[in-house]
Amino acid sequence: MALAEIVGVGRTRTGEQWDLGLLDLAAEAGGAALDEARSIAPSGLVVGNALHGALGDQRNPATYLASRLGLGPVEAISVADDEASGGTALRSALALLAFGGHEAVLVVGVEKTCDSPPDELEAARASGLDVVREGGFGFGPAIAAGLGMGQYVARFGVDRDLFYHLPATAHHHAARNPLAFFAWTLTFEQYKRSGMVAEPLTVCDQAPMCDGAAAVLLRKAGSSRSGSHVKVLGSSSVSVTTGIDRPVLDLALPASTMSVAKALSQSKVALDEISCFEVHDANSFIAALAIESIGLADAGQALLSAELGEFRVGGTYPMWTFGGNKARGHAPGASGVYQVAESVLQLRGDAGENQVQDARLALVQSLGSFGATAVTHVLGQ
Amino acid sequence: MQIARAWRQQASNLRLIGSECRGCGQLMFPERVRCPKCRSVELASHPYVGRGEVCAVTTVYEAPHGFGDQVPYLAALVRLEEGPVVAAMLTDVDPADATVGMRVTMVTRRIIADGSDGPIVYGYKFAPEGEGGQP
Numbered sequence: 230m231a232l233a234e235i236v237g238v239g240r241t242r243t244g245e246q247w248d249l250g251l252l253d254l255a256a257e258a259g260g261a262a263l264d265e266a267r268s269i270a271p272s273g274l275v276v277g278n279a280l281h282g283a284l285g286d287q288r289n290p291a292t293y294l295a296s297r298l299g300l301g302p303v304e305a306i307s308v309a310d311d312e313a314s315g316g317t318a319l320r321s322a323l324a325l326l327a328f329g330g331h332e333a334v335l336v337v338g339v340e341k342t343c344d345s346p347p348d349e350l351e352a353a354r355a356s357g358l359d360v361v362r363e364g365g366f367g368f369g370p371a372i373a374a375g376l377g378m379g380q381y382v383a384r385f386g387v388d389r390d391l392f393y394h395l396p397a398t399a400h401h402h403a404a405r406n407p408l409a410f411f412a413w414t415l416t417f418e419q420y421k422r423s424g425m426v427a428e429p430l431t432v433c434d435q436a437p438m439c440d441g442a443a444a445v446l447l448r449k450a451g452s453s454r455s456g457s458h459v460k461v462l463g464s465s466s467v468s469v470t471t472g473i474d475r476p477v478l479d480l481a482l483p484a485s486t487m488s489v490a491k492a493l494s495q496s497k498v499a500l501d502e503i504s505c506f507e508v509h510d511a512n513s514f515i516a517a518l519a520i521e522s523i524g525l526a527d528a529g530q531a532l533l534s535a536e537l538g539e540f541r542v543g544g545t546y547p548m549w550t551f552g553g554n555k556a557r558g559h560a561p562g563a564s565g566v567y568q569v570a571e572s573v574l575q576l577r578g579d580a581g582e583n584q585v586q587d588a589r590l591a592l593v594q595s596l597g598s599f600g601a602t603a604v605t606h607v608l609g610q
Numbered sequence: 611m612q613i614a615r616a617w618r619q620q621a622s623n624l625r626l627i628g629s630e631c632r633g634c635g636q637l638m639f640p641e642r643v644r645c646p647k648c649r650s651v652e653l654a655s656h657p658y659v660g661r662g663e664v665c666a667v668t669t670v671y672e673a674p675h676g677f678g679d680q681v682p683y684l685a686a687l688v689r690l691e692e693g694p695v696v697a698a699m700l701t702d703v704d705p706a707d708a709t710v711g712m713r714v715t716m717v718t719r720r721i722i723a724d725g726s727d728g729p730i731v732y733g734y735k736f737a738p739e740g741e742g743g744q745p
Contacts, residue, residue, distance in 0.1 A: 351674040355674045359640070365619070367683065372670050375685075383710070424672075426671060426672045427685065428669045472695070474697065
């Protein structure tokens, strides 16, 4: 049985949006989702955001967004769960529908990054690691990914340049998404020219930080008005022992594997039945581990699969069909909701040039705390 | 960084202190209050000797705010002789000479200086054995 129906989606353009603040972005996306189902008035609002606390922005955005959107008296919850915030916001909304006494709940993910210089942003992101033992000692997610990439190359004996095929896949799709931040194809020459961040990880291996907001409007499943709406079939969140050493040295994300298994089991769906995927690609290293941990490639094989085109539309496991975090743009607290909104468009048949033929089921996973937390949702028609 | 936070972390920054489970002997870093292996709450503070081996290392060119003055720096994972892994910077070694498998010893260095009026935080880094630290 479905957990909820998604009756509306909204997305802002991603990128540097100097004229819009955190709540402006959230209101644009949330308003667009409400506009798709004007007869439905949500009595709950969940807002996911990753960095507002660290960057000194509105740290209780749900309450203020409810006023901005004129929602009236609502239950408003702000969720901060690092880069899994979007997925956790959706899961929180499902809980509100299940036992919160609500018929409809609006979920918004939002991030405002372009007001802050890059080193301050990276320090804010580093507060999603162990703030004392990792962030406090000069480590951030990009540095952890650099460590991991070096391990991956050494352990599996793969050519370092094969990592190109992951961002290239994302860019290939983003080039046909008018809302994408980096709506252009990435050539190997551009990739090779990219500046070093933490050896061997380069700028082009990282999803670009940007402003953006996305929203989905949920309604209880099984209503008499149920029709052809996309449904949430499964939802799972798993957190395992923290520490950047675990993904880097083990080259696996057990939280990802476990949450996929639980979400698929709840949905009564097999992995091979999934039509399209949204996988957390904050950087090339974590993307490779996520692909392998979900079960879309054997250990050490993700890059080869990408080179063979398996993750492009038309391939075995199409993913990042709107550009992923890498090329649509990574607005960390919003990315998990973008993934869901984009998957809904795929399942509706509204994905334009990147439409996956006969898309029936989608799997969406967002990761936080350098892969210690994984939130997975399965969507279906 | 707030002065109180820097003060509170002094002891654990200057020595490598983790936990030892009195139930099953599991060693942990950083400190925990329950054993993840046997669920015991009988945990004792455990100071590590501070010797180990580099098991992953990267040269950092773009640093988080507060660490830019140290770029390029070496960020590493060090497996301590007792087993647990510590994330720490390497010091007193050229990036070209820092390799996986290198034996290292804990030393105390400046970790971050927060502007001209913030606290200067000292803590652990690792140097090649026999270079900056103890033999």
